[in-house]
Each structure stands twice: as structure tokens, then as C-alpha cells.
Amino acid sequence: MKLYGKIIFSFLFMFLSDKLIAQDPELAKIYLEQADQVYAEAKDAIEIAKDIYIQAAEADTMNVRANYMAGVLYLETVNRDYSTKYFERVKRLDPKYRFNIDYLLGRGYQYGLEFEKALKYFLAYKNKVTSDRSYRGRDKTSVYEVNDRIEECQNAKEIIGMPSSYTIENVSENVNSTWPDYAPVLNEDETVMIFTSRRQEGNTNENVDKDNFYFEDIYISKRNGVTWSKAKNIGQNVNTLYHDSNLFLSSDGKTLYIYSDEGNGDIFYCTENENEEWSKPKPLEGRINSQGFAEQSIWVSDDGEFMMFASNRPGGYGGFDIYGCYKEDGQWKRPFNMGPEINTRADEDGPYMAKDGITLYFSSKGHKGFGGFDVFTSTYNDKTEKWNKPENLGYPVNTVDDEVYFHPTADGERGYLASVREEGLGFTDIYMVTHVGNLEKTAKERISKLKERENDFITDEQLEVKRLIDSVLNISAYQVYFEVNSSEIDDSHNEKLIEMANFLKSHQNLGVQISAFASSDGNPKYNYELSNRRAQSVLKFFKENGIEPDRLAARGFGILKGSEDKSRKAEVKILDLSRFEE
Known part of the structure; x- marks a missing residue:
């Protein structure tokens, strides 16, 4: 493993210091041979191989195989939308190089949120595969898969156009690293965060795994005021030399549930004593852990009498399903499937019940989403005794990548999850999601309360006609301009x-x-994410200046065509909330 560490250092150095490499087909062949060797000897060392294939493709932009492999490995790692640059070269140089090149291009554009382009390539591939049903090559993607991708793009166009009820921001450099950080769990008052990381710093094992990342360890950070402390390893009582990952933290912060590789994937737990020392993990009692199948997430009620978890045990609706289980006489009883309103033929994971006891958050690949895992919410209907149709939390919470293990706070105003974002520190980072409401939903309640007491209401018409103060017209549609790549x-x-x-x-x-x-x-x-950060900056300004969240709505729309300088903006418009009563 240390050999690959040296290889990745040397090639990353070349990559970063020589981006504009001259065309050199012979050098490209050398790179290609080295990339093939790395990929063949340690397929999981994909980041190393990817960087070398990129060098080969840039050394000779006419080398079809180098471009193809660079695109494929981008699709399998982060910044997946970057794959389109290399697949476009392949299609231009040799359209028949791979049967499913249009499908791969569609995937790249889907990850880049260019859904119209993605649909164009998916439909082209679908026409190709349906007109040549006899083809059986390994580079064939099934029509069922492409139909799923088409549906995801159509869903995404609809979802991304909806008003967002959430903002999202990176938690802290004290928590996140340049390595993958994920699965945040918190106590009820949000003063303790425990998460999984594959970072080098503080890792129990000084060596890396076969994928050239350090082994998973569990880390802890504590919040003082608004500042999270520098994350540190939770300790060798919990972490081993190999993979260790957390699943859930009790509301008092004293019981930690973790994932174990035993039994194909079982749930263990440990407790913290008064000296802030964690006990050795032990398996969860009862019928929760199945024989030969995996359990990979868990939520437990405050009273310890009910839990939910995800498992791929037989008898479900698809891959991983969400199950519930009650405790009676101190023993966990037989788990039950949460039903077809929640579970689908695909995978569901990461269940978390809100404090009201009827609002469920979970991640799914099977409900109406962008692609991969999206976070959904559903409420339980006492009258029908069924769960209502799950709702996608929308963009910017969900993306085309996986969003899973969403952890809402006790007051329902915030949540935490891990995601791959353009502004991240490295790979997967931990983010805080803030609920900012939806004016259409919050305005009616606000106006109703206001009418219970005397108020000077200002209507839209009065804003236009009376021109109440000097710059009222500017106030009703004020433009905040930003510098390039800035949200300040x-x-x-x-x-x-x-x-x-x-x-x-x-x-x-x-x-x-x-x-x-x-x-x-x-x-x-990138522009969608940048426009959302700009919207959030203005929203934060108003909140810091005393404006209540139920009066604010913010959304990023991505690219605005026109003058480049005039496009980098946030439009701030005052409106009459009583209009939503109509």
C-alpha cells in the first residue's frame, strides 16, 4: 500500500504542476501503460489510476482508450460530470468504440445537472438498443436501466424547478477533511457530533486499504457556542485496525450504535461512562441482526421502546427495506416491514423519526428522485393507518449523487447529512441543512395570526402606488451583485x-x-450550487438583521443568460404575504 502512496503523490504532483501538457503520443502511451498496471494490480486504487489516465488523455487527446478510461473512472468517483469531456472526445474520434457511449454521455450530463443534454443521449441510446436487440456485448446497458435514467432526468427537471424550503452549508473545517467524511449523528442539543471518516489524521491504522483510502474510523467533535471543536478519534475501545462506522447516537449522547462486518453486516452498540470513556461494542440483542444478511442503519426512540433499521433480509419489497421493531418486557420482538408506502423494489436506508412521532425521514433509490439515494419525508395518517406519499426534500438537499443518513434536529429546523458538493473540502463532506420554510405554506399562518391584532397592512398595490419611501421601487426589486465565483x-x-x-x-x-x-x-x-450560496447569503443577512424565517424564501436558479456581470446577482423582492390567502 505504501508503494501506491508514492505513486499517487508523484502523479498528482505532475498533474497539478503541469496542467497544460503538450501533445505527446509517446508519453501518453507510457502513462496509459502505468495506469493499466495500477488499475490491474489494485482495482480499488481507482483515484490513482484515474489521475494517470487523465494525464494520458491530455498528453494525446486523440488517444481513444485513454479518453475512454478517464471518463469511466470519473463516473466511478467524484466530479462525475467531468466525464463528459472525455466521452465527447471518444464519440467524436470513434463513435463505435463502445456500444453504450451515448448512455455514458447521458450519465455524465445527468450528474452535471444538464438534464436536456442527458435526455438527448439517453433517448439516442434507447433507440439504438431497441433497434439492435440481438447485441449481447459486455458494453451493453439494459433498456430497463436507461428507462430509469430517463425517468430520473424528467423527475429532476420538475423537482429542481420547485421552490426550495432548505438551505445547505458546510459544517466546518474542524469537522470535515480532504478525505471522505460522512454519517453524522448528534445528541439532542447538538453539542456532540459523531461521524465516520477515512482520513489519515488520528487514524487507528497507519496503512491504507486496497482502495488507497485509510480505513474507516469513528470521530467525535463537540460544539461550544457556534464553533465545532477539532474532530478527534473516538478511541481504540470503539475503533479497530479495520473498518468501523457509526449509525446512530441516542438523544442523551450516551449510547452509540455502530456497524460491524460480522454476520455480513450487524448492528452493535457501546455506551459512554461518566469519565467520557466508551465501552467495547457488543451486538444488539434480540432478533434485529439476521443470519447471513445485512443491517446497516438504525434509529431508536428516546424511551428505547421502538426502533427502525434497514436490512436486505428476505421477504422485503426490493433490496434494502426499512423495518420497525417494538420492545416488550425488555426484549426486542419480531421486526416488521414498514410497508409499500415507504419501501420500493429498489433500496431504502437511513430511517429517522422526528420528535412528533409521525414524521419519517429516510433515503430511497425507488421513490421519485434525481438518481441514486435521495432524502424523503413522509407523515403517518392515523385515519388511514398508512404512511402518506413520500415527498422529495428537493434541491439543494438532494442531488444526482447519493444523499443518505439525514439526521434532523429535535426542533425540526435543521438537519445534517453528508454529500459531494463543488465547494467541499475533498470527497464527501458533512453539511448542515436549515429549513427556511415555504412562503406559500407559512404566509397563511402568519397572516392569520397578524389579523388577530391590529396592523398596518401594506398591499402589493400600495407598494406600487404610494411609493411609501424614497426608494420603494428599488426596494421592491433590488439587485445584489456578486464578484466572480463569490457569494459574499x-x-x-x-x-x-x-x-x-x-x-x-x-x-x-x-x-x-x-x-x-x-x-x-x-x-x-457548479452554477446551481453557486447561485444557491448567493441566495443563502442574502437570506442569512436578513435573518441576522431581525427578519423572521417564515417571511423569507430563497432559491438559486443557476445560469442567467445575458451580460456576464449582470448575471452574477440575487434579486430581492418584497411582496405582500396576504396574497397567499387567496
Whole structure:
């Protein structure tokens, strides 16, 4: 493993220091041979091989195989949308090089949130595969898979166009690293976060696994005020020399449930004593852990009398299903499937029940989503005794990549999850999701409460006609402009935004709609995320200046066509919330 560590260092150095490499077919062949050797000897060392294939493809942009392998390995790692650059070269140089090249291009564009382009290639591939049903090559992707991708793109176009009720931000550099960090679990007051990481720092094992990442270890961080402490290894009582991953933390922060490789995947637990020392993990009692099948997530009620977990045991609706289980007389009884409203023919995972006892969060590959795992929520209907149709949390919480193990807070205002994002520190990072509401849903309740007492209501018509203050027209549609690749609000906008905040404080029936955009520089995925960060910056400004969250809505729309300088903006519009009563 140390040999591959040296290889990746040397090639990453070349890659970073010589991005604009001259065309050299002979050098490309050398790179290609070395990449093949690395990939053949340690297929899991995919990041090393990918970087060398990229070098080969850039040394000779006409080398079809180098471009193909660079694209394939991008699809299997992070920044999957970057694969399109290399697959486009392959298609241009040799359209018949791989039977499913159109499908691969569609996948790359799907990951880049370019759904129209993705659909074009998926439909082209579908026409090809249905017109040549006799083809049996290994590079054939089934029509069932491409139909799933087409449905995901159509879903994504609809979901991404919906008003978002959430904002998302990276938790902290004290928590995240340049290595994969994921599966955050917290105690009820959000002062303790435990998560899994494959980082080098503090790892129990100084060597790497066959994929050239360090083994999974469990880490802990504690919050003081608004600051998370530097994460540290939870200790060798819990972590071993090999893979260890957390699943759930009790509300008091004293019982930690972890995943064990035993029995094909079992749930263990350990407890913390008064000296903040964790006990050795032991298997969960009762019928939870099955023989020969996997259990890979868990949630336990505060009273310890009910749990949910995910398992691929026989008798389910698909792959992994979510199960429930009650405790009676101190013993866990026979688990039961949560039913077809929750589980699908695909995989479900990461169940978490909100404090109200009827709102379930979980991740699914089978419900209406972007692709991969998306986070959904469903509420239990006492009258029908069934779960309501799950709702996708939407963008920016969900992406085309996997979002799983969503951990909502006790008050329901925030949540934590791990995801791959453009602004991340490395691979998978941990993010905090904040619920900002939906004006259509919150406005009616707010206006109803306001009408119970006397208020000076300002209507949309009055905003236009009376021109109540000097810059009321500007206030009703104010433009906040940003620098290139920035989501920081320039000081020149502070005076106007504070004026708007004060105006809102004087008129409690008014709210703010924030719509943010990016220029066409960069790829669509990055621009969607950048526009969302800009929308969140303006929303945060209003919250910090005393405007209640139920009066604010913010959303990033990605690219705005037009003048590049004028496209990097957030449009801030004041509106009358009482209109939503109509």
C-alpha cells in the first residue's frame, strides 16, 4: 500500500504542476501503460489510476482508450460530470468504440445537472438498443436501466424547478477533511457530533486499504457556542485496525450504535461512562441482526421502546427495506416491514423519526428522485393507518449523487447529512441543512395570526402606488451583485439591505423572495450550487438583521443568460404575504 502512496503523490504532483501538457503520443502511451498496471494490480486504487489516465488523455487527446478510461473512472468517483469531456472526445474520434457511449454521455450530463443534454443521449441510446436487440456485448446497458435514467432526468427537471424550503452549508473545517467524511449523528442539543471518516489524521491504522483510502474510523467533535471543536478519534475501545462506522447516537449522547462486518453486516452498540470513556461494542440483542444478511442503519426512540433499521433480509419489497421493531418486557420482538408506502423494489436506508412521532425521514433509490439515494419525508395518517406519499426534500438537499443518513434536529429546523458538493473540502463532506420554510405554506399562518391584532397592512398595490419611501421601487426589486465565483455580499449593498430590513420590521405582513443567479462561466452543476450560496447569503443577512424565517424564501436558479456581470446577482423582492390567502 505504501508503494501506491508514492505513486499517487508523484502523479498528482505532475498533474497539478503541469496542467497544460503538450501533445505527446509517446508519453501518453507510457502513462496509459502505468495506469493499466495500477488499475490491474489494485482495482480499488481507482483515484490513482484515474489521475494517470487523465494525464494520458491530455498528453494525446486523440488517444481513444485513454479518453475512454478517464471518463469511466470519473463516473466511478467524484466530479462525475467531468466525464463528459472525455466521452465527447471518444464519440467524436470513434463513435463505435463502445456500444453504450451515448448512455455514458447521458450519465455524465445527468450528474452535471444538464438534464436536456442527458435526455438527448439517453433517448439516442434507447433507440439504438431497441433497434439492435440481438447485441449481447459486455458494453451493453439494459433498456430497463436507461428507462430509469430517463425517468430520473424528467423527475429532476420538475423537482429542481420547485421552490426550495432548505438551505445547505458546510459544517466546518474542524469537522470535515480532504478525505471522505460522512454519517453524522448528534445528541439532542447538538453539542456532540459523531461521524465516520477515512482520513489519515488520528487514524487507528497507519496503512491504507486496497482502495488507497485509510480505513474507516469513528470521530467525535463537540460544539461550544457556534464553533465545532477539532474532530478527534473516538478511541481504540470503539475503533479497530479495520473498518468501523457509526449509525446512530441516542438523544442523551450516551449510547452509540455502530456497524460491524460480522454476520455480513450487524448492528452493535457501546455506551459512554461518566469519565467520557466508551465501552467495547457488543451486538444488539434480540432478533434485529439476521443470519447471513445485512443491517446497516438504525434509529431508536428516546424511551428505547421502538426502533427502525434497514436490512436486505428476505421477504422485503426490493433490496434494502426499512423495518420497525417494538420492545416488550425488555426484549426486542419480531421486526416488521414498514410497508409499500415507504419501501420500493429498489433500496431504502437511513430511517429517522422526528420528535412528533409521525414524521419519517429516510433515503430511497425507488421513490421519485434525481438518481441514486435521495432524502424523503413522509407523515403517518392515523385515519388511514398508512404512511402518506413520500415527498422529495428537493434541491439543494438532494442531488444526482447519493444523499443518505439525514439526521434532523429535535426542533425540526435543521438537519445534517453528508454529500459531494463543488465547494467541499475533498470527497464527501458533512453539511448542515436549515429549513427556511415555504412562503406559500407559512404566509397563511402568519397572516392569520397578524389579523388577530391590529396592523398596518401594506398591499402589493400600495407598494406600487404610494411609493411609501424614497426608494420603494428599488426596494421592491433590488439587485445584489456578486464578484466572480463569490457569494459574499459586497459592503456597498449593506445600506440598502438594512433599509429593506427596517421597512419589513415596520410592516409585518410583508415578506422577501430572493432569487439568485450565476453567469454562464463554469459548468451548470457548479452554477446551481453557486447561485444557491448567493441566495443563502442574502437570506442569512436578513435573518441576522431581525427578519423572521417564515417571511423569507430563497432559491438559486443557476445560469442567467445575458451580460456576464449582470448575471452574477440575487434579486430581492418584497411582496405582500396576504396574497397567499387567496
